[in-house]
Amino acid sequence: METDRGSASRTYLTTAEVADYLRLKERKVYDLVRQGAMPCVRVTGKLLFPRQSIDLWLMNHLEGDRASSRPVPVVLAGSQDPLLEWAVRESGAGLALLCHGSGDGVRRLLAGEAMVAGLHLLDEQSGGYNRPEALGLSGMRDLVTVRWATRRQGLLLAPDNPLGITGLADLAGEAVCLAHRQPDAGAQRLLTWLLARAGIEASRLRFTAHPSLNEDDLALAIRQGEADAGLGVEAAARRQGLAFVPLHEEAFDLALRRRSYFEPPIQRLLAFAREARFAERAETLGGYDIGELGRVVHNA
Numbered sequence: 001m002e003t004d005r006g007s008a009s010r011t012y013l014t015t016a017e018v019a020d021y022l023r024l025k026e027r028k029v030y031d032l033v034r035q036g037a038m039p040c041v042r043v044t045g046k047l048l049f050p051r052q053s054i055d056l057w058l059m060n061h062l063e064g065d066r067a068s069s070r071p072v073p074v075v076l077a078g079s080q081d082p083l084l085e086w087a088v089r090e091s092g093a094g095l096a097l098l099c100h101g102s103g104d105g106v107r108r109l110l111a112g113e114a115m116v117a118g119l120h121l122l123d124e125q126s127g128g129y130n131r132p133e134a135l136g137l138s139g140m141r142d143l144v145t146v147r148w149a150t151r152r153q154g155l156l157l158a159p160d161n162p163l164g165i166t167g168l169a170d171l172a173g174e175a176v177c178l179a180h181r182q183p184d185a186g187a188q189r190l191l192t193w194l195l196a197r198a199g200i201e202a203s204r205l206r207f208t209a210h211p212s213l214n215e216d217d218l219a220l221a222i223r224q225g226e227a228d229a230g231l232g233v234e235a236a237a238r239r240q241g242l243a244f245v246p247l248h249e250e251a252f253d254l255a256l257r258r259r260s261y262f263e264p265p266i267q268r269l270l271a272f273a274r275e276a277r278f279a280e281r282a283e284t285l286g287g288y289d290i291g292e293l294g295r296v297v298h299n300a
Helices: 002-008 015-022 026-034 051-062 082-091 102-110 186-198 215-223 234-239 264-272 276-285
Strands: 041-043 046-050 075-078 096-098 116-119 143-157 177-179 229-233 243-257 296-299
Touching: 015 026, 015 046, 015 051, 046 051, 051 296, 075 102, 082 143, 082 234, 082 264, 082 276, 102 116, 102 243, 143 215, 143 234, 177 215, 186 229, 186 243, 215 229, 215 234, 229 234, 234 243, 234 276
Parallel strands: 075 096, 075 116, 177 229
Antiparallel strands: 041 046, 116 243, 143 229, 143 243, 143 296
């Protein structure tokens, strides 16, 4: 029993520890790994087992809810994220990208139209992010949310910031045209919250005629002179060579059903995110803190 308590406190378990933790023989653990049925990572030839992933795996095999076992499309929906988009391609995860905003991702996840959704939805009451009850996801008995990154949000501006914009107060009036996102996008919800906190009425701002449907569209609108500013992530600003004024740190999470967590596309993506070149890419893109990547922040 001492081994159990010690194992449960560690982030990673050895083969012997996970066998003891699950009351299995080590040979059975090796068989499960060989079959691709148990999550693990290989470090210098040694198998290590993320404890949170093992707990999820155990719950997945104990739960009686079989409705969630029906196949879902191998699709990543929700919000676009430059680092996530790159990692999906480089990891060979095989996920199709259908990124039309966080709100759309929630709807597709609920409808069984996506395997995973990228979310960064602010709860205006608490200031927290991606709370299932605030998103309408509290009814999902097998919902899991996994931290992807903490991202820096702010104002994307034309190169060299010709209008000298330093904050939200400089957006008011006719001089500045503001690119914006669709109403249920995480960035638009954050903009509304930030304006309210600053005491700025949206009616005082001049917006583009049509919303930008993702981070790249918004950044391009500014790059091409269709807008003077817009709210987005630092990585999108850097990718388009735009000026950037930081305003807020936010959580970006992956939401999925428990069974989907163990599917090869998700495991390939998370394994790739542990590689050194992933951390190098995050640093190059800018505006990311990946210190909590992979942490299970909700497990229904």
